Amino acid sequence: MDEETTVYDELGVPRVVNAAGTKTRIGGSLIRPEAVEAMSRAAESFVRLSDLQVRAGELVSEVTGAEAGYVGSGAAACMTLAAAAAIAGDDLGAMSRLPDTEGVPSEIVMPRTHRNGYDHAFRAAGATIVDVGNNDNYLGTGSNGTEPWELAEAITEETAAVGYMEKAFSAPSLETVVDVAHDHDVPVIVDAAAEVPPRENLSAFVEAGADMVVFSGGKAIRGPQTTGILAGKREYVRSAALQHLDMHVAESVWDPPSELFDKESLAGVPRQGIGRTLKVGKEELVGLIAALEAFVEEDQAALDAEWERRLDVVADELADCEGLSLRREPGGKLMVAPELRVEVHPDAAGVDAVELVGSLRKEDPRIFVGSDELQDDLFAVNPMCLDDEEAAYVAERIRSYL
Incomplete structure (x- = not known):
């Protein structure tokens, strides 16, 4: 060699x-050459990160079919932001207290066979995971691991979301889980970190009704390793942005992009949120944009x-x-x-x-x-x-x- x-x-x-x-x-993975070049050029000047997140979000929305998109510092970071969005919504007080969730619904219901080491990212936001079902189908008994009624029964007033780990063997189907969750007015978060290619999967989970879907930017997309993609409903992406962006600014000069959220609808400037530790640099954002554009044309x-x-x-x-x-x-x-x-x-x-x-x-x-x-x-x-x-x-x- x-x-x-x-x-x-x-x-x-x-x-x-x-x-x-x-x-x-x-x-x-190895970052695409076009992403490396873009990152090098991004390092030569400054940009308001919220403006750059708007541009990245437009691309994510375009390729996934989601209402909105956002970029965090990896798939696990986006899972934490998704959980934080489901828990806090637009409540600035709840945002400022996370991961303390006292008085706020913060349970995430998951089929037991979907539990994995990466769901720690949900718990990092303050969520408590409630798993349901069993493992009998893997033991050869012929029964299903989780029945839809078990998910429905586990959803209570304390439930913030339903979590779903997408794999070829995942059951119940995502469409079934979405139906159950939406019947109870609860969002579904899909961990699809490694589920591309095929590129069609970028939109498949949104089309199946998921409210938030997470992909890695640093695997087959071949963007920077420290990038992840959050695609989903605008209300949740808005909450994720509020808890992630640098808001350490005087209200008199605070002028966030209206594409992310409406300043007038908020009580004031949010405190630095739980997403502060998950920040993404301008170089990574530009690199992810370049890599994602190349991936969909591959x-x-x-x-x-x-x-x-x-x-x-x-x-x-x-x-x-x-x-x-x-x-x-x-x-x-x-x-x-x-x-x-x-x-x-x-x-x-x-x-x-x-x-x-x-x-x-x-x-x-x-x-x-x-x-x-x-x-x-x-x-x-x-x-x-x-x-x-x-x-x-x-x-x-x-x-x-x-």
Whole structure:
């Protein structure tokens, strides 16, 4: 593999060859060149961030079909802003007290099978998660994990929203959950952080009736890693903006963009809200705009073919390795890109999957592969963040441990 010096080499930090996909812990994805150029130009002058958020929101609204859009410092940040919007609405007093939610409805109802480590972002806004249903369908009993009536029964006067984690196996359907929630005048927040491509998903969840949808800007969209997209109803985006933008200004000269909210409808200038810690710089905002514009114009068929070709390189190199079984999995269901799933048979390979994957991570450069199923002696090679040379290098290094 080309030994070209990187900035990480200069810093004395091992770089990573990424065969795991768009994982935050190893840097997400590679920012699009046009976004890097835009960010560099953005750093050369100043802009009022609220004006820039209006422009970003217009683009988000255009590509998602939502009434409004906004940009936070990552998908988790946008989940926190969504929860804060559902809890506080336009109540400046409630905004100033978050995450203290005393006296304000702050429960977020979720199907139990949708609970995950990222829902901490809801709780960071002061929400209490109420999960319903069970896990029986995954245990093979034939029953559903969560019935619609269970969601309905869990919604009370203390409910601020219903949370939904979008995956191929998510149940009940989003349309069903939306019907239940809206029957009780409660909004639905969808965590769709990694659910693009296909680009059609940018609008699919809004079309299904979700009130707020969250996407990562730093995964397949390939914007700055510290960007996330919030798309949804104008009333919730307005609340998110009020709790996120820098409002530390005298009321006599406060002149926020009317596209975000109507100054005259508010009791005064909000205090710095819970979103202050989730701020986005002008460079990130401009970079996300450039990346999103490029993403919606991208030739997905050509990209799919490129990913398949890189998997061919890895599969051809490993095909005759004793102790390995290979299986190709198509993209578009549980993962965006196709993957090569590699099962390790320790007796024949002389190494198990845990040892192999752990050894790859200790190399310089480090090699990361998909590690979600190590307990079953399985790992995955994902081509999204590899170039052709790196694909060959990953296969060579895997083979070296057998």
